[in-house]
Amino acid sequence: MADERLELPQGTLDLLILKALALESLHGWALSERLQQVSREALQVQQGSLYPALHRLERRGWIKANWAISENNRSAKYYKLTRQGEKQLEVEAAAWRKLAAAVGHLLDMA
Amino acid sequence: MLNDLLYRMRALFRRNVVETELNEEIRFHFDREVEKYKKQGMTDEEARRSARLAFGGDEQVKEDCREARGTGLIDTGVQDLRYAQRQLWSNPSFAVVIILTMALSIGANSAIFSVISSVLIKSLPYPEPEKIVRVFLTSNIYPKFPLNPFDFRDYRTHSKSFDSLAAFSRGDMQLSGGSTEPVRLHGFRITSGFFRVLGLHPQLGREFDVKVETPGNGLQVILSDRVWRSQFGAAPDIVGRKITLNAQPFTVVGVMPAGTEHPGNEYRSLAYGEDVDLWWPFTFEGDPTRRGAHYIEGIGRLKDGVTAEQAQSELSAIMTQIARDLGQGKSDWQVMVIPLYREVVGSSQRMLLVLLGAVGIVLLIACANAANLLLARAATRQREIAVRLALGASRSRLVRQLLTESLLIALAGGALGLGMAAGGVKALVSLLPADFPRAHEIHVSAPVFAFTFLVSAATGILFGLIPAIQASRIDPRQGLHEGGRTSTGTGRLSRLRNALVVSEVSLACVLLIGAGLMLRSLLNLIHLDPGFREEHVLTASVSLPGAEYKTEAVVGRFYDTLTTNLASIPGVEAAGAGSDLPWTGYDDNTSLNIEGKQAPPHDEFHARYHVATPDYFRALGIPLLRGRFFTAGDKPGTQRVVIINHAMAQKYWPGEDVVGKRVTWDDHPKETDWFRIVGVVGDVKDKPSSADTEPAFWWADLQQPFTSTDMSLVVRSTADPQTLAEAVRNEVRRLDPALAVADVAWMDEIVYGSVATPRFAFVLVGMFAGLAILLAAIGTYGVISYSVSQRTPEFGLRMALGAQRLDVIRLVLAQAAGLVLTGTVLGLLLALTLARVLKNLIYEVSPADPLTFGAVGLMVIAIAVLACYIPARKATKADPMIALRAE
Numbered sequence: 003m004a005d006e007r008l009e010l011p012q013g014t015l016d017l018l019i020l021k022a023l024a025l026e027s028l029h030g031w032a033l034s035e036r037l038q039q040v041s042r043e044a045l046q047v048q049q050g051s052l053y054p055a056l057h058r059l060e061r062r063g064w065i066k067a068n069w070a071i072s073e074n075n076r077s078a079k080y081y082k083l084t085r086q087g088e089k090q091l092e093v094e095a096a097a098w099r100k101l102a103a104a105v106g107h108l109l110d111m112a
Numbered sequence: 113m114l115n116d117l118l119y120r121m122r123a124l125f126r127r128n129v130v131e132t133e134l135n136e137e138i139r140f141h142f143d144r145e146v147e148k149y150k151k152q153g154m155t156d157e158e159a160r161r162s163a164r165l166a167f168g169g170d171e172q173v174k175e176d177c178r179e180a181r182g183t184g185l186i187d188t189g190v191q192d193l194r195y196a197q198r199q200l201w202s203n204p205s206f207a208v209v210i211i212l213t214m215a216l217s218i219g220a221n222s223a224i225f226s227v228i229s230s231v232l233i234k235s236l237p238y239p240e241p242e243k244i245v246r247v248f249l250t251s252n253i254y255p256k257f258p259l260n261p262f263d264f265r266d267y268r269t270h271s272k273s274f275d276s277l278a279a280f281s282r283g284d285m286q287l288s289g290g291s292t293e294p295v296r297l298h299g300f301r302i303t304s305g306f307f308r309v310l311g312l313h314p315q316l317g318r319e320f321d322v323k324v325e326t327p328g329n330g331l332q333v334i335l336s337d338r339v340w341r342s343q344f345g346a347a348p349d350i351v352g353r354k355i356t357l358n359a360q361p362f363t364v365v366g367v368m369p370a371g372t373e374h375p376g377n378e379y380r381s382l383a384y385g386e387d388v389d390l391w392w393p394f395t396f397e398g399d400p401t402r403r404g405a406h407y408i409e410g411i412g413r414l415k416d417g418v419t420a421e422q423a424q425s426e427l428s429a430i431m432t433q434i435a436r437d438l439g440q441g442k443s444d445w446q447v448m449v450i451p452l453y454r455e456v457v458g459s460s461q462r463m464l465l466v467l468l469g470a471v472g473i474v475l476l477i478a479c480a481n482a483a484n485l486l487l488a489r490a491a492t493r494q495r496e497i498a499v500r501l502a503l504g505a506s507r508s509r510l511v512r513q514l515l516t517e518s519l520l521i522a523l524a525g526g527a528l529g530l531g532m533a534a535g536g537v538k539a540l541v542s543l544l545p546a547d548f549p550r551a552h553e554i555h556v557s558a559p560v561f562a563f564t565f566l567v568s569a570a571t572g573i574l575f576g577l578i579p580a581i582q583a584s585r586i587d588p589r590q591g592l593h594e595g596g597r598t599s600t601g602t603g604r605l606s607r608l609r610n611a612l613v614v615s616e617v618s619l620a621c622v623l624l625i626g627a628g629l630m631l632r633s634l635l636n637l638i639h640l641d642p643g644f645r646e647e648h649v650l651t652a653s654v655s656l657p658g659a660e661y662k663t664e665a666v667v668g669r670f671y672d673t674l675t676t677n678l679a680s681i682p683g684v685e686a687a688g689a690g691s692d693l694p695w696t697g698y699d700d701n702t703s704l705n706i707e708g709k710q711a712p713p714h715d716e717f718h719a720r721y722h723v724a725t726p727d728y729f730r731a732l733g734i735p736l737l738r739g740r741f742f743t744a745g746d747k748p749g750t751q752r753v754v755i756i757n758h759a760m761a762q763k764y765w766p767g768e769d770v771v772g773k774r775v776t777w778d779d780h781p782k783e784t785d786w787f788r789i790v791g792v793v794g795d796v797k798d799k800p801s802s803a804d805t806e807p808a809f810w811w812a813d814l815q816q817p818f819t820s821t822d823m824s825l826v827v828r829s830t831a832d833p834q835t836l837a838e839a840v841r842n843e844v845r846r847l848d849p850a851l852a853v854a855d856v857a858w859m860d861e862i863v864y865g866s867v868a869t870p871r872f873a874f875v876l877v878g879m880f881a882g883l884a885i886l887l888a889a890i891g892t893y894g895v896i897s898y899s900v901s902q903r904t905p906e907f908g909l910r911m912a913l914g915a916q917r918l919d920v921i922r923l924v925l926a927q928a929a930g931l932v933l934t935g936t937v938l939g940l941l942l943a944l945t946l947a948r949v950l951k952n953l954i955y956e957v958s959p960a961d962p963l964t965f966g967a968v969g970l971m972v973i974a975i976a977v978l979a980c981y982i983p984a985r986k987a988t989k990a991d992p993m994i995a996l997r998a999e
Contacts, residue, residue, distance in 0.1 A: 030137060031144040049145075050168035053138065054176040061181065063115030069133075074144075079137045 015047065015055050017098060020083060020091040023065055027082035029072060030056060056081060064090045123181045134177055138170055188509070192516035199517060203489075207521070210485050214525025216883065217471075217478035218571065219532035222556070222564045224471045224876075226537045228464050229563070230554040232457055237373050237553075239311035240413075243275070244375070244452040245420050247410030247427065249445040253718075254701075256378055257445070259410050260403045261396050263434060267410070268305075270430050273423035277412040278306040282377065284822075285333075285390060286655055287343065288850045289356040296655060296854035297339065297357075297389035300374075301408075306391070307368070309413045310375065316340075317351040317366030324393040333362040334391045337370040358657035359850065362392065376456050376549070377409050401438055411452070424449040444714060457549050463873050463953055470626060470880045473619050475567070477884050479575040480612045480619075481891045486518060486579035487609055488898055497586055507584040514583055518576025519569065526568025530561065543875065545868030578608065606899065613888075613895045614935040620881070620888040621939025621972050622946060627881035628964035629947060630874040633954035637867050640803065643796035644694060645733025649828050649859035650836055651693055654844060654851060656821040665748060667821055668814040670847065672744075674825070675725045677843045683831030688728030689813065689823040691721075693859070694796045695866050706764055707774040707786065719760050720808040723820040728810075729755075729793055731826040732859070739771040739791030746812040752784070753812055755791040760807030775809075777817075787811075800866035801955055826859075833858070873953060885972065888935075889979040896928050897983040907987050917988040924984040925977065932976035936969050 022028065022036050030053060037047050059065045064087035072078040083091070123130050142163055149159035167173070178187060200207040235241050247267070249257040259279065268277045283301040288294040304322045307313065314334060323329050335350070344350055354361045374388045394408065414423055427447040435443055490497075500510065534556050544551045582605065654674075661667050671689045678687035692698035703716040711717050726742040737758055746753050754775065761770045770789055778785040795805035811817060829836055841853050900907075907920050947959035957964075 029140070031141040034141070048168070049141070049166055050173045050176070053141075053173055054180040057177045057180040061116055061119045063119075072140075074147075076140060076143075077136070078140050079133065 014098070015051065016059060017091075017094045019052075019055060019059060020064060020087055020094065023081055023083045024088065024091055027080050029078040029080050031078075033081070059087075063087075120181070124186060127187070130181075134174055138173060142167055142170070188512070189516070192513045193520065195513060196517035196520045200520065206485065206489065210482050210521055211525045211528065213478050213481055213887065214522055214568075214571065215528035215532060217475045217529070218522075218526045218564060218568055219529030219536060220471045220880065220883070221475050221567055222530055222533035222560055223536040223540060224464075224467050225563050226533065226556050226560045227540060227554050228468060229557065229559045231550045232461060232464060233559070234553065236453060236456065237371065241452065243414045244309060245412055245414060245423065245449050246452055246455050247277075247412060248378070248448045248450070249406065250448045251444045251446065256448070258378070258406045259408050260406050261394070261408055262400045263403055263431070264408060264410060265396060266434050267427055267430055268303075270433075271423070271426055273415060273418045273426045274412040275415050276305040276308040277410065278303045278309045279394060279408040279410050280306055280377065281394065281408045283392065284655060285357040285392070286359075286657060286852050287355065287357055288359065292343075294850050294852040295343075296852040298387070299390040299392060300388055301394040302391050303394050306411070309411050311413070312368065312372055314366035315369040317364070319366060320393045325395055327395040327397050331360060331362040332365045332393060333357060334366040334368060335364060336368050336372060336387060336389050338387055339389045340367045357390075357392070359659045360657070375411060375452055403434075403438070420449045420451055460549055463869070466949060466953065467873070467876055469949070470623055470877050473623055474880050474884050474887070475571065477616045477619050477887045477891075479571055480616045481887050482518070482521070483575040483578055484609055484612050484891055484894055486576065487582060487605060488894065490579050490583040491605060493583070494586055497583055501586065510584045511580045514580035515573065515576045518580070519572035522568045522572030522575070523565075526564050526571075530556070530564045533560070533564070543872055545872055546865055548869070582608065609895050609898075610931055613891050613931050614938065616888040616891045617932055617935025617972060617976060618939035618942055620884040621936055621968060622943045623877070623881040623884045624968045624972065625940070625943040625947065625964055626950060627874065627878045628968055629950055629954050629957055629959065629961060630870065630877055632957045632961065632964060634867065634870045634874045636956045637801060637870055640797065640800070642694065642800070642863065643734060643794055643805070646859040646863045648830050649732065649826060650833070650840065651827075651855070651857055651859055651862070652825045652840060652853050653855045654823060654825060654853060656851070658819065658821060661819065661821055664816050664819050667819045668748075668816050671725055671813050671823055674843060674847055675727060677846070678825065678827055678840060679727065681827075681829070681831070681836070681839045681843070683836070684827055684829040686727045686730040687825070687827045688725045688731040689825050690724040690728040690810075691820050691823055693824045693826070693862070694732075695800055695862065702777070705776050705779065705781070707776070709764065717764060718807075719756075720806050722808065722810045723813055723816045723823070724810045725813040728826060731828045733828070734796060735794040737792045737794055738769075739789070741791055742812040747814040752787045752815050753790045754787045754809045755793055756789055756809040757793050757805065757807065758795045759805040760809060761792050763807050800863070801870070870953070870955070885975055889975050892928065892931065892976050893979040893983065895931070896924065896980045897986075899927060900924060900983040900987045904987070908991055920987050921984045924980060924987050928977060928980040932973055936972050939972070940965055940969055
């Protein structure tokens with residue numbers, strides 16, 4: 003099954019994280035599960051690369067972290083989208099759609 | 113962006129908290145992943161394995177997170193620093209040796225740089241000092257000559273190049289009156305624009321007005337801050353007060369602030385900066401059309417945008433115009449305008465740069481030693497490094513870490529060295545010759561701190577780079593297998609170390625040769641026959657105020673009586689007075705007419721003139737070559753006589769018997785205007801560092817043709833110095849209690865001080881050379897010692913097979929000799945090319961002097977072989993049994 007998953011193109015991990023966190027605040031592991039779920043196991047997200055990405059986004063100020071008690075009674079680090087993050091999500095999503103449309107257009111040309 | 117910054121700051125300053133959080137976060141994820149797999153039915157072990165496979169290595173993820181944080185460089189930097197510190201701590205003897213070596217070398221560099229920074233780099237203490245220039249006359253005979261006052265006044269009136277142009281000449285004054293003893297003060301006569309040229313203003317009162325330059329407009333004086341405080345208790349009402357100088361009343365019109373630096377002067381010089389006590393006006397006297405006498409020095413401040421060359425051309429044009437106006441032909445003199453900076457520091461520039469080069473070489477040798485030590489230590493750390501490489505550390509990270517270590521060593525050495533430099537600078541300044549420019553301004557300052565830091569950092573990188581790169585080239589497999597023993601790594605490693613030792617030895621050779629050349633030069637100077645005998649000669653100077661000693665007869669009688677009285681002091685062999693002492697910068701010249709000879713066109717007969725009492729020559733130990741000294745019979749009314757020196761006799765009467773010949777200063781002399789030569793004395797060298805003597809002659813004191821009020825006393829005596837000095841003072845006081853006796857010194861001290869500069873240079877270069885050869889010997893010892901310890905099994909084997917101890921020693925020495933000989937040969941060749949730099953600093957020694965080169969070569973080889981003595985002996989102690997068992 004792992005071989006059938008698509009590799010993520012560069013930079014799209016950030017987009018996916020922002021989108022996932024836009025819906026609700028999650029901790030790292032939940033985010034990892036959610037990403038796998040939502041992509042119906044079609045995307046290959048290296049779990050190890052998730053955390054550096056989260057820290058980078060936190061540094062940029064697009065997500066904010068705080069520690070809270072998780073569902074299994076352990077303290078965990080939850081991330082949520084900031085206002086700047088929302089704006090960034092819109093910008094990146096728009097860019098992605100534009101890119102996808104353009105590439106698709108190119109491919110459709112016989 | 114603010115977020116970014118805040119985040120990074122938190123990551124930096126609360127690193128522990130951030131690290132702990134990261135750990136927790138990662139562990140949380142991992143544990144949940146394990147739980148997930150367990151829920152799917154795996155065993156604990158299988159679950160952990162799957163989770164690990166899915167997640168990856170903890171450390172790797174944490175590293176990536178740390179990188180993402182953006183504090184990577186500083187993070188790793190701090191980590192490296194801590195690691196380096198631990199390494200040094202665990203091996204204290206190594207750390208001490210290497211840090212001490214660096215401290216000594218960097219400290220020496222900082223000390224020399226302190227001198228250079230204060231003397232050469234720091235600007236002179238005047239506003240916009242680059243605009244200040246000195247004005248001289250120059251000709252073929254006299255390269256630097258003072259100006260004529262009326263010429264100067266014409267320059268000042270007509271020149272447009274200067275913001276202000278002034279002239280000054282030495283004029284010491286005797287301060288008397290009041291409760292204290294009369295005291296001689298250093299003073300200068302100045303024209304009205306003098307302080308404006310320097311850019312300085314009085315703290316009290318005002319500068320001189322132009323009016324005072326005309327004689328008869330009042331006697332005024334400006335005091336220095338020091339005299340105001342020491343002689344007048346910093347009285348606030350000093351301006352307007354009358355004080356007695358040279359037995360005349362002078363009105364104080366101003367006081368200069370503390371730190372008013374004298375710009376130095378050529379003629380009867382007062383060294384730059386040495387405090388001047390007072391200034392009084394220069395007056396233009398005599399016939400303005402007579403431009404023959406030259407005795408004032410020019411200094412000016414250029415206008416914005418005017419260069420020294422432009423000013424020089426302008427002044428030359430003015431000079432030509434003056435000659436035309438006065439109906440005189442073209443003069444042999446030319447005007448010279450030189451920036452003040454060059455005048456002040458020019459002569460010492462080369463020596464200081466040579467010193468910097470020498471001390472830089474010492475630093476290079478120290479670096480080579482440090483690199484060698486690090487290479488040796490790297491060999492023992494191969495296992496540890498191999499393990500780290502195998503675990504995935506990047507080579508560049510490793511190099512960075514090792515470099516951090518060497519930087520730490522170098523910076524620690526630099527800090528310690530700076531402390532040493534502070535003390536060293538004080539010692540240096542005390543060794544400096546008295547006339548060394550700007551000596552009083554030398555201290556450790558901010559530029560020196562910056563220099564030390566930069567040099568330390570550069571040094572750390574320099575000696576750390578090679579060992580670091582070398583260490584990172586280790587093949588992990590090799591290192592791990594061998595268990596610490598180096599095999600193929602040795603080839604490159606030992607070649608590097610050998611190369612370093614060879615370079616150390618060659619550099620040390622260069623320095624030793626430099627020191628050797630300077631030593632020979634110094635000895636040459638010391639053994640130069642000065643032309644007089646300086647042992648047991650006390651000197652002092654007396655100045656008679658013109659207001660009280662008005663005629664030549666009065667002045668002559670004073671000194672005649674004084675010297676007769678001095679001769680009667682018990683223990684005195686001879687006592688005399690003369691217008692000057694050797695080697696004190698005296699250079700008063702005049703032209704003269706010789707009976708029966710015509711001077712060639714555009715030239716004239718000229719010689720230095722002096723006045724002396726009869727016993728002056730005997731007191732100084734100047735030999736009489738022909739004729740006689742002056743006697744009491746040479747007095748006013750009798751035949752006027754002169755004594756000339758050998759140089760003058762040779763120059764103007766070559767091959768002739770000179771006693772009885774006549775000279776005069778009149779162009780149309782009467783019978784009484786002729787002076788008869790009665791004696792020829794031996795030459796006194798003009799300068800300590802040359803064999804030249806200018807033609808010179810002496811007038812008899814009682815027959816002085818002008819009032820020679822300032823004379824130097826010369827007393828040859830074996831009496832106790834203290835009592836003699838006191839006795840001399842008493843005799844002067846007896847004749848005139850208002851006179852001050854100044855500049856009391858022993859002639860042999862003056863002579864000793866005259867070679868102070870070459871001695872200073874030699875002492876320093878000698879010390880550096882000593883340090884250099886010591887470091888090179890240590891380096892050689894280290895390499896040979898290490899090689900012996902590596903070869904001990906081999907030696908043991910050889911001895912087991914029948915080799916004698918002597919054979920083993922010979923093997924060790926052969927290895928050492930190879931290194932040392934190569935280094936020495938290279939060093940000698942290098943020295944041949946570099947020694948040219950010393951040419952102007954050494955006297956009568958060729959830069960390729962074979963004696964020095966040969967001696968140094970042998971010495972270096974001997975020292976290096978000595979350094980191998982211990983390792984060689986250790987080699988012979990190799991136990992054959994142990995060696996055989998090890999194999």
